[in-house]
Amino acid sequence: SYVLTQPPSVSVAPGQTARITCGGSNIGSKSVHWYQQKPGQAPVLVVYDDSDRPSGIPERFSGSNSGNTATLTISGVEAGDEADYYCQVWDSSSVHRVFGGGTKLTVL
């Protein structure tokens, strides 16, 4: 089955840029989606189809996808961005939705 690999944690100072990676075999051929989840809350979609943002999501959130790595980039990180972030794809081979293990973003 298809596997997505994320770093367990990423730390960044306020105002800096956070980059959260999501690795998978030839992931560049798939559409990657990203969710933000704060403690005790349901996930929220922040990027879909590699780089599109739902309405209401700040432009500070952006995404890219190429080769074996997709990346969620958060520019000008704020304290309120501290959360767990999950990448997700649809694996057409297994007809399964697959989530990465999640990355905890800490704002120093």
Next chain:
Amino acid sequence: EVQLLESGGGLVQPGGSLRLSCAASGFSFSSYAMSWVRQAPGKGLEWVSGIGGSGGNIYYADSVKGRFTISRDNSKKTLYLQMKSLRAEDTAIYYCAKDRSGYSIDWGQGTLVTVSS
């Protein structure tokens, strides 16, 4: 405003059954695929099952296939998850989600299922 309200969670013994419901409002329910996603305590997200808008195109994670059944009643705008032969590892918050093109655009607040003797 989209609202997804899960119910039916609770404490159940290993081997038992439970049916979760998700009442939807604020959108044309039958036009959207829906999914169940769960999260074990302190763990990440795990996709459980998905169903197309008309009730066809049903998919399951390997971990629940043969034990869980997803269904929907478009006249009642409600999504269901029938869970049987429950195991301790099924303990999780179960989220209902509204889907579009393979991802979830709106999520409910979840319902907790605890499998324990």
